[in-house]
Amino acid sequence: MSYHFSEIEAKWQKYWKENHTFKTKNPDASTQESTPPFYVLDMFPYPSGAGLHVGHPLGYIASDIIARYKRHKGFNVLHPMGYDSFGLPAEQYAIQTGQHPAVTTLNNINRYREQLDKIGFSFDWSREVRTSDPSYYRWTQWIFMQIFNSWYDRQQDKARPIGELIAIFEKEGNIAVEACSDPVSIFSAQEWNSFSEKVQQEVLSKYRLTFLAETEVNWCPGLGTVLANDEIINGVSERGGFPVERKKMKQWNMRITAYAERLLKGLETIDWTESLKESQRNWIGKSEGTSIEFKVNSTQKQASTHQDLQINPENAHLFQRANQIAQKPTEAESILWKYLKDKRLGQLFKQKAVVGDFIVDFLCSNHKIIIDIDKDTVVQKGEYLKKRTQILEALGYTVLRFKPEELLQDIGPVLSIVQQALREREKSVIRVFTTRPDTIYGVTFMVLAPEHELVLKITTPAQKKEVERYIKETAKRSELDRMADTKSVTGAFTGAYAEHPLTKNPIPIWISDYVLASYGTGAVMAVPAGDERDHRFAKHFDIPIVDIFEDIDTQEKAFSEKGDVKLVHSDFLNGLPYKQALEAVNRKLQEEGVAEVKINYRLRDAVFSRQRYWGEPFPVYYKNGIAKLIPEDCLPLELPEVEKYLPTKEGNPPLGRAHSWHWDEKNNKVVGVKNPEKLPDHTYPLELNTMPGWAGSSWYFYRYMEDQKRDTVFASKQALTYWKKVDLYIGGSEHATGHLLYARFWAKFLKDRGYTTVEEPFQKLINQGMILGESAFIHRIGKNKYISLNRIKKGEETQPIHVDVSLVNTSNELDLEKFKVWRPEFKKAKFLTEDNGKFIVSREVEKMSKSKYNVINPDDICKEYGADALRLYEMFLGPIDQAKPWSTAGLSGVYSFLKKFWRLYHIDKNEEEVFAVTHTKAAADSLKTLHQTIKKITEDIEHFNFNTAVSAFMICVNELTHQACRSREVLEPLVILIAPFAPHIAEELWEKLGHRQSIATAPYPVYEEKLIQETTKTYPISFNGKKRFTLELPLELSKQEIEHLVMEHPRTQEQLNGRAPKRIIIVPGKIVNIVG
RNA sequence: GCUCGAGUGGCGGAAUUGGUAGACGCGCUGGAUUCAAAAUCCAGUUUCUUCGGAAGUGUGGGUUCGAUUCCCACCUCGAGUACCA
Secondary structure: OOHHHHHHHHHHHHHHHHHOOOOOOOOOOOHHHHEEEEEEEOOOOOEEOOOEEOOHHHHHHHHHHHEEEEEHOOOEEEOOOEEOOOOHHHHHHHHHHHHHHHHHHHHHHHHHHHHHHOOOOOOOHHOOOOOHHHHHHHHHHHHHHHHHHHHEEOOEEEEEEHHHHHHHHHHOOOOOOOOOOOOOOOHHHHHHOOHHHHHHHHHHHEEEEEEEEEEEEEEEOOEEEEHHHEEOOOOOOOOOOOEEEEEEEEEEEEEEHHHHHHHHHHHHHOOOOOHHHHHHHHOOEEEEEEEEEEEEEOOOOOOOOOOOHOHHHHHHHHHHHHHHHOOOOOOHHHHHHHHHHHHOOOOOOOEEEEOOOOEEEEEEOOOOOOEEOOOHHHOOOOOHHHHHHHHHHHHOEEEEEEEEEHHHHHHHHHHHHHHHHHHHOOEEEEEEEEEHHHHHOOOOEEEEEEOOOOOOHHOOHHHHHHHHHHHHHHHHHHHHHHOOOOOOOOOOOEEEEEEEOOOEEEEEEEOOOOOOOOOOOOEEOOOOOOOOOHHHHHHHHHOOOOOOOOOOOOOOOOOOOOOOOOOOOOOOHOOOOHHHHHHHHHHHHHHHHEEEEEEEOOOOEOOOEEOOOOOEOEEEEOOEEEEEOOOHHHOOOOOOOOOOOOOOOOOOOOHHHHOOOOOOOOOEEEEOOHHHHHOOOOOEOOOOOOOOOOOHHOHHHHHHOOOOOOOOOOOOHHHHHHHHHEEEEOHHHHHHHHHHEEEEEEHHHHHHHOOEEEEEEEEEEOOOOOOOEEEEEEEEOOOEEEEEHHHHOOOOOEEEEEEEEEEOOOOOEOOOOHHHOOOHHHHOOEEEEOOEEEEEEEEEEEOOOHHHHHOOOOHHHHHHHHHHHHHHHHHHHOOOOOEEEEEEEEEHHHHHHHHHHOOOOOOEEEOOOEEEOOOOOOOHHHHHHHHHHHHHHHHHHOOOOHHHHHHHHHHHHHHHHHHHOOOOHHHHHHHHHOOOOOHHHHHHHHOOOOOOHHHHHHOOOOOOOOHOOOOEEEEEEEEOOOEEEEEEEEEEOHHHHHHHHHHHHHHHHHHOOOOOOOEEEEEEEOEEEEEE
């Protein structure tokens, strides 16, 4: 045997390294014209201490095949690799051992690199990035600064520099600017300019795309840090599986919610799998519904006596006159109207509205607020005004009265007063979000989240004790408990009632933890007839259920379908099906000013602070409690040294231990930043949190684009416009709602601010499936007694125990001696073997993991079968995106294929191998085989069907072997064809064919149709759709000729058995079907 | 529960727009070579069969000349998500 893969592979790996074979060309003028760019990227790995197992390279092999293929096709290929090297495991390890995470990380990276190199990837390592490298994370810090210095303009639907927002505030206040978060008070330009810096910054933080906020976070005591939603799986931390609880903490947040709609829409433009897009859609969780206000009854004033409201008949003419005057809007009124119309203050105002006997200037009927502007007339003064106000207030209105001068001078304070009044009113309003406003007549109670701010305000004294007890109880329950227990119904009655906005009936208000504070408004209108949870709650607490669906009894079961079922007991909605009822009720509620159609997203702003050491430091310091950015010139702000990687006694993150952070007390100078002289004052405290793992991975694909000038820009304009985006991205689906969402978010941001050119960074995305391990088990029966698999009797109870798969051969036989060495505690155990003395283990497919002793190391495979065999086998296992079990035994197939392929180019002469490719003309059948293969392989690569491509190679080699083809005309193109899959053997044969240059950029063979054209077709002859025999016929025959020949055939006559066929279907070139 | 995906030999898996089901490989069986083994090569390998054939792609129905492929219902498994109003 002369296929010496280990020599060949070592030789070419060395060659590639020394000749920089895979160095990407820079986009200068010449490349731009001649070679189109193609960017194929793998999700970069976190270099864990365990090293790679055979599952990891699967995606890398696929992307490498594409990269190599595209080079043959003449593309300028960018195919880089790097490390996502900040992260928790290195830090956990540091806490345990005291070893600096940078050291651990470096060791792991070196080990990864060694493993990767053995597989023969065509990465351009000159562009490698490491997220924990200061030269890299300085740009992560820089991007954070740009995000901090930006706000989201809802009108233009893009991020803009914060300076432009400040300019707007200085000129016209914030009346025209919609805030992204909680409502911001309205202020005028004058007011803005008079604010202190602190107030100004507080206001700006409500607009910035990253901001500090007291947020309910997922606190993980086990890890001592907060976690993002996507880092929690089933209520416990993804890493380590520690419980997670809710806690309020001051944290940096990323306003990803500003991009919710664009993140959703963008999915339509990219080529990802439906399931992945679906995950992101679910995560964003858009739902269209109605936000409805319910007034809390208890606080409503009642009109005192009827008599007070009477107008003195003597003065009736005055009132009439006053009303007439009030009808024409004055200049001052016009100004105010500008700010009140179109719900600018969040509430519907009407101009010149009638209230009782009066015409008022402005009315918010929902909140019962009246704004009157003084008129400079006699009739509007004195007793009239007093009486008028008295009457209106008695009716439950708040009357605000302003002088025209106030409005003309500075409208700011006026608006503040109006807003204040609105807020006051809001306090007695419960806003709910519902997607089923059509069921509003079925509301029999309301439920607030226990954390809802109104709960304590509205609770009646009688219910106070119970409500407080319930709140305490739910706060104690951890997230995990809540999730585990979805069946039990709990809640408490507040004693308060709300007023139904349409029927005006009193609605009891409850609290319960089935309503989440973090979604919608934290309150729901409960319709037991139409919602299962509401139904369960109503049943449990004996709250009445109103049937609102025609002919459907909802007393025992809720009916939640949105169909053609008509409504009943629903006033003006009676007889309407879902769709029409929805429209009608929305129209009505909006007219009343108590509701608006609203879009809600499940997506939350992303918490961006971590109380960890091993992450990017924030380029932030605090001056008088205000967060400020350090100057850009000072980046990178490097991680300080600490003596321990644990939180401080005061509960500060580990960075709090760096007493002399960036201030070297001995030498009296600033350290750890560039251009230290530009740092404003080293005595201001720095931010002690670090950034989360997803910070560095949200933009690394741009860094790879850049080859030079790495300290002046994160990536040059030239590089960004040339490469634009990742054409093909390969990685695991576990990043569906984390990395892939955050990276899209940052990409959109960078585009908005003009730093990059594309909206979506990953055009085509493929998720490689997991490679599963084949665990081995021995079976225990009784104490210290183990039984071989085939001796287990049917129904016998055994306890399976994992054993290391390396101790088991391909016949599932366990090496007992080695096993006892591996596990000394089994030394004295009794092993009941088969009759032949062998001990057989059972096998089961499981996830590959150290703890299951089923990990297969790619190094071992490369050593025993070679990298080319590993590459082919991983591709041959099955479709790239599917999970599939690893089986080392199966490797022999591709291994013998490679030997067979090698033999195609050699003959044995007197025990010696001779290269035997000739210049003779190829036989027609060999050319046909070759071109069929070219066609198949090309199609398969384009469609990422690597498994069938490998089998096409096998078919090709089998055929050429049979044909005894030795012709260069066939064998030379074949080497190029296989080079992307098995690059080492291809390079070796390419060299033997006389080439001096690497095969890497050899032009891809061109498929010629005429060489594979057939003249005959073996037709399947079917009877009633079942094939009964085949018949070879010339392809050029017409339907009639085929029919004639088929009908004449004795087998046809036999099948028909004398009957005449009803119909004969002939598809030339495909099939013949005779219907009898 | 919801969403998405998948069910094909002993196993991994093939099957362009509906057109010869089981390609290719593993495993298994038999044979050649060998002192023997490895390696290699050849033949066979869905099931049943009266050796003529017949049935067959999770189950049941439907559309069609023809269904692994399209439609409906159900079952099983996997992934994601989870009181989202």
